[in-house]
Amino acid sequence: MSRLRACIIGTGSYLPARVLSNAELAARLDTSDEWIIERTGIRQRHIAADGEFTSDLGTAAALNALDSAGLAPADIDLIIVATATPDQTFPAVATVIQHKLGMTHGVAFDVGAVCSGFLYALSVADALLTSGAYRTALVIGAETFSRLLDWEDRTTCVLFGDGAGAVVLRAQASPGLSSDTGILATRLHSDGRYNDLLHVDGGPGSTGTTGKLRMKGREVFRHAVTNLAAVMTETLGAADLAPADVRWVIPHQANLRILEGTAKKLGLPIDRVVVTVDRHANTSAASVPLALDTAVRDGRIAPGDILLLEAMGGGFTWGAAAVRW
């Protein structure tokens, strides 16, 4: 039965110029390049410049994605930004980006699901586009996590970086078959019992300060592999697909060992997983669209490929999306 599908017609990304190496961190903390690489796979991360905000990163990624889609801001009627590091408590970063793009039309709002934010934003955009309410959306993941870090805490500060990624989605009439191009299925989950394992110890409504990121890494790790493998399997099932159909897993980039563990659970070789954690570290909501844009631009992703996007983050929140390119 014919229906609308949300199709990714452009991707873009932006990384701040400043690169912070493991060696620089080891010079000021009790850590080492060897420990960070062995336990996480991370070799470097990008850090936003003074005066460079989440909205600046998101705007640059959005312009890059619009350029790849051959569209202009005038063609967009919906902007959804996934972020946990807004420039200000309010307004939403999405409206700041809307303004920076020169738009006075359309609707723009943020979603907050931390590292799963891009999957949440993509799912919301998919629902709004396939209902016919909007036609062309910018979905952006943008973060300046460097500003949430306790730079004295070696168990967290080595793990994160700054960046932004974006996709342009367009509602397109499709036959309504699993062979359709576009987003085939999305699945989201959350479980607030685990708030304490990964959170920020401040906020406008409690301490009146921004606070710093706190994480019990070992416990988060354990939940991540289990939850991600489950939601990936569930999402593939919803799209009538099996793990063997997946050409590329586009995962949230928290730790190379998590990527290896989840791929193994699904019986997929690691060479089908797009890995950027070595260069970008964990950029929270930006990591999935950054990895997607990397693999699109280096030519790995071909028309017809099945992509499985997945992420897990604070809350806990987690989700996945099956997409035919």
Ligand code: COA
């Ligand atoms: N450099 C050197 N040693 C470090 C270190 C660092 N940067 N960070 C922690 N250590 C030490 C710990 O203090 C601990 O020492 P101890 O045994 O003397 O207490 C030891 O290394 C092992 O710590 P542990 O936490 O068990 O390490 P791990 O193998 O679990 O790796 C993480 C830690 C954080 C890399 C890993 O747990 C992880 O990636 N967790 C999930 C993170 C994640 O996915 N977060 C985001 C989800 S969105």
